[in-house]
Amino acid sequence: xxxxxxxxxxxxxxxxxxxxxxxxxxxxxxxxxxxxxxxxxxxxxxxxxxxxxxxxxxxxxxxxxxxxxxxxxxxxxxxxxxxxxxxxxxxxxxxxxxxxxxxxxxxxxxxxxxxxxxxxxxxxxxxxxxxxxxxxxxxxxxxxxxxxxxxxxxxxxxxxxxxxxxxxxxxxxxxxxxxxxxxxxxxxxxxxxxxxxxxxxxxxxxxxxxxxxxxxxxxxxxxxxxxxxxxxxxxxxxxxxxxxxxxxxxxxxxxxxxxxxxxxxxxxxxxxxxxxxxxxxxxxxxxxxxxxxxxxxxxxxxxxxxxxxxxxxxxxxxxxxxxxxxxxxxxxxxxxxxxxxxxxxxxxxxxxxxxxxxxxxxxxxxxxxxxxxxxxxxxxxxxxxxxxxxxxxxxxxxxxxxxxxxxxxxxxxxxxxxxxxxxxxxxxxxxx
Amino acid sequence: xxxxxxxxxxxxxxxxxxxxxxxxxxxxxxxxxxxxxxxxxxxxxxxxxxxxxxxxxxxxxxxxxxxxxxxxxxxxxxxxxxxxxxxxxxxxxxxxxxxxxxxxxxxxxxxxxxxxxxxxxxxxxxxxxxxxxxxxxxxxxxxxxxxxxxxxxxxxxxxxxxxxxxxxxxxxxxxxxxxxxxxxxxxxxxxxxxxxxxxxxxxxxxxxxxxxxxxxxxxxxxxxxxxxxxxxxxxxxxxxxxxxxxxxxxxxxxxxxxxxxxxxxxxxxxxxxxxxxxxxxxxxxxxxxxxxxxxxxxxxxxxxxxxxxxxxxxxxxxxxxxxxxxxxxxxxxxxxxxxxxxxxxxxxxxxxxxxxxxxxxxxxxxxxxxxxxxxxxxxxxxxxxxxxxxxxxxxxxxxxxxxxxxxxxxxxxxxxxxxxxxxxxxxxxxxx
Numbered sequence: 101x102x103x104x105x106x107x108x109x110x111x112x113x114x115x116x117x118x119x120x121x122x123x124x125x126x127x128x129x130x131x132x133x134x135x136x137x138x139x140x141x142x143x144x145x146x147x148x149x150x151x152x153x154x155x156x157x158x159x160x161x162x163x164x165x166x167x168x169x170x171x172x173x174x175x176x177x178x179x180x181x182x183x184x185x186x187x188x189x190x191x192x193x194x195x196x197x198x199x200x201x202x203x204x205x206x207x208x209x210x211x212x213x214x215x216x217x218x219x220x221x222x223x224x225x226x227x228x229x230x231x232x233x234x235x236x237x238x239x240x241x242x243x244x245x246x247x248x249x250x251x252x253x254x255x256x257x258x259x260x261x262x263x264x265x266x267x268x269x270x271x272x273x274x275x276x277x278x279x280x281x282x283x284x285x286x287x288x289x290x291x292x293x294x295x296x297x298x299x300x301x302x303x304x305x306x307x308x309x310x311x312x313x314x315x316x317x318x319x320x321x322x323x324x325x326x327x328x329x330x331x332x333x334x335x336x337x338x339x340x341x342x343x344x345x346x347x348x349x350x351x352x353x354x355x356x357x358x359x360x361x362x363x364x365x366x367x368x369x370x371x372x373x374x375x376x377x378x379x380x381x382x383x384x385x386x387x388x389x390x391x392x393x394x395x396x397x398x399x400x401x402x403x404x405x406x407x408x409x410x411x412x413x414x415x416x417x418x419x420x421x422x423x424x425x426x427x428x429x430x431x432x433x434x435x436x437x438x439x440x441x442x443x444x445x446x447x448x449x450x451x452x453x454x455x456x457x458x459x460x461x462x463x464x465x466x467x468x469x470x471x472x473x474x475x476x477x478x479x480x481x482x483x484x485x486x487x488x489x490x491x492x493x494x495x496x497x498x499x500x501x502x503x504x505x506x507x508x509x510x511x512x513x514x515x516x517x518x519x520x521x522x523x524x525x526x527x528x529x530x531x532x
Numbered sequence: 533x534x535x536x537x538x539x540x541x542x543x544x545x546x547x548x549x550x551x552x553x554x555x556x557x558x559x560x561x562x563x564x565x566x567x568x569x570x571x572x573x574x575x576x577x578x579x580x581x582x583x584x585x586x587x588x589x590x591x592x593x594x595x596x597x598x599x600x601x602x603x604x605x606x607x608x609x610x611x612x613x614x615x616x617x618x619x620x621x622x623x624x625x626x627x628x629x630x631x632x633x634x635x636x637x638x639x640x641x642x643x644x645x646x647x648x649x650x651x652x653x654x655x656x657x658x659x660x661x662x663x664x665x666x667x668x669x670x671x672x673x674x675x676x677x678x679x680x681x682x683x684x685x686x687x688x689x690x691x692x693x694x695x696x697x698x699x700x701x702x703x704x705x706x707x708x709x710x711x712x713x714x715x716x717x718x719x720x721x722x723x724x725x726x727x728x729x730x731x732x733x734x735x736x737x738x739x740x741x742x743x744x745x746x747x748x749x750x751x752x753x754x755x756x757x758x759x760x761x762x763x764x765x766x767x768x769x770x771x772x773x774x775x776x777x778x779x780x781x782x783x784x785x786x787x788x789x790x791x792x793x794x795x796x797x798x799x800x801x802x803x804x805x806x807x808x809x810x811x812x813x814x815x816x817x818x819x820x821x822x823x824x825x826x827x828x829x830x831x832x833x834x835x836x837x838x839x840x841x842x843x844x845x846x847x848x849x850x851x852x853x854x855x856x857x858x859x860x861x862x863x864x865x866x867x868x869x870x871x872x873x874x875x876x877x878x879x880x881x882x883x884x885x886x887x888x889x890x891x892x893x894x895x896x897x898x899x900x901x902x903x904x905x906x907x908x909x910x911x912x913x914x915x916x917x918x919x920x921x922x923x924x925x926x927x928x929x930x931x932x933x934x935x936x937x938x939x940x941x942x943x944x945x946x947x948x949x950x951x952x953x954x955x956x957x958x959x960x961x962x963x964x
Binding site for chain 1: 613614616617618620621627628631632634637639645647648649650652654655667668669670702738739757759760764779781782785786788789791792793819822823824825829867868871874875876877878879880881882883884885886887888889890891892893894895896897898902906907908909910911912914916920921922923924925926927928929931932935938939941942943945946947948949950951952953954955956957958
């Protein structure tokens, strides 16, 4: 099912270029629709939210906010083993993200000078959570826990109501476990608009995170600057590096675990063994019939499934670095010895018993990762995504008297005489 | 010259809203022009750079790269006191940014599990530096030093050629002192395009930083995603908090030091003393005639100069937090006692002898700061702007056997059976 490529000196660069060349563009029509929704919510507030919810979700809501009773009710609707697994996942995610916390610093210098950097949590964060059939409670944990650990004062969730005006119970449970402060039943671009501009009921936030469909993603892009946003996620990607000893059934299963996300998802096998590749092909056919999303997986593998044969593991990693995958599995013995060679990857899964879903659900690392080759410069969602830094500096009279002339020289060379003047008045006791 | 406002309970919110409500939008015409330049550089490479340079900068270049001799030549054209001041500024900026370096971490758990986070420098960064009359050598230091400290492999600068095909000598000197690896004579949107896509001569980068005119800023916005970019800077802002003991000549000078940047710059005085405000007005008139950019300062103060009278310093800071200024001066005794109340500000200047130009040029903090109220969620340019993080996790056979069922439960609830399957094959020794 995979498209086979064998790496040679001649084709290496072209191949890498092709693998990197997927960029999605948003249609003008969607942008203009979403812009209409944003400006209506900005001008009409809550009224627009009720109207759009009636139009798009086909439900007339009485209240936007989900009550405490409604949340408690969710716990009665879901299975105990789900709650237990989610609680344990939360503990793992929290422990990992606690390690990401950073401190500011203070430097002192001669003549009473001091300067430094403070690390401050954002005040209010909004989390968008899709509803309906594609409800992902794991994504609630992954977006909320880093914000909690960062110390964000208030975390607000918006999610579309279901056809009865309720919320998905798995989402409700995850929200409560993660520690969300308030939940509102509003989805789509109107949900993003409410978070970005605020309404009578929903308070304006500083940052919006969380996945969503094309309307949600477009709305987030358009409000960026008014508020901060997380990354705009592209199609999911997995890159599996395997050797001749890798179990082909593991490799096949892992490739398909990404392929099931989306017809545009990429599943790439890079291996030192053509024999393994052939066995993986057999395994793919064997396993695919047992999977619910067979059709999506077939379509995804046909268009974006790739197998690349390399001379050695070093070369495999070389190509992986050029692709900068969202998920990278290194399915070999002693995988740690190769980690230092990995330059670009969102999250790396080491060893033969570490399939990527461990990171999606349970291990502790974040599953919100840079896609489409952006791991070259973007990072996983983290505690740092929910803080801001602020610098400070103190100069004494003696310190500006010592250094003032140098500052005046630099300002004057840039033609900024009012900058120079602000130092001069202090050197000259208020005289210009 | 300032617009006076007195804070009451009634007007506080409206006032803050007005002060925050400045957002610039890029005209469609500029976007389409810039898009044309980007795609020409993408398809034609160096040839397009030579063509655009001839068209826009009116110069036919032989080479794009600035030679070592040309850089050495710059040192002969600039004054020794400039070089000395710049060298000392570099040392201060380097010392401060060295404190920003962060480490990854490793956690170990039962059954051989380990996970962690790596901090990796970006591989190649491009710095845009404006040329011509508005050449800012300080900006070269502020953009390059954090990248050097982060450990970026290669830092490339692009800057437009002057009318003789050379570069501004102050920029050349600053580039050499900052430790730029290569300089190319290409400016405008075409310079940004070259960095984003690469050409025969210029290598594609991972991130583009540095200030520029509307064409440069628009080009940066449009290539975002293909590469990372720094913030899109809005007009500069200063907010001065002062009490009855503040020297009105210092306050007036500091307000004008921002006003001279731009007609759209905001200079805001928040004070507990109406008497001080009146004296500042007198000082503004007294000092303004001595400044080269008098006309810009008058225009800026007329439209965006504001004085707000508050009951006490706490209320001053309250309003400042809502405005989230780029630069905040707290011009009082014992200023450190108020720092903890400051929630939103790019950089804070403490005390009566710490005018903002100390941070622009010399003190060590970065002068690339969040503008237009974005200090609510954005941070100063820092070492963190030039790194990315990558997570990793290892699970042993025993660890997945212990936790596998929980992961399967969570995946199945989300309808992702191929995710569950990747765990199952490992629990079942390859059988589905």
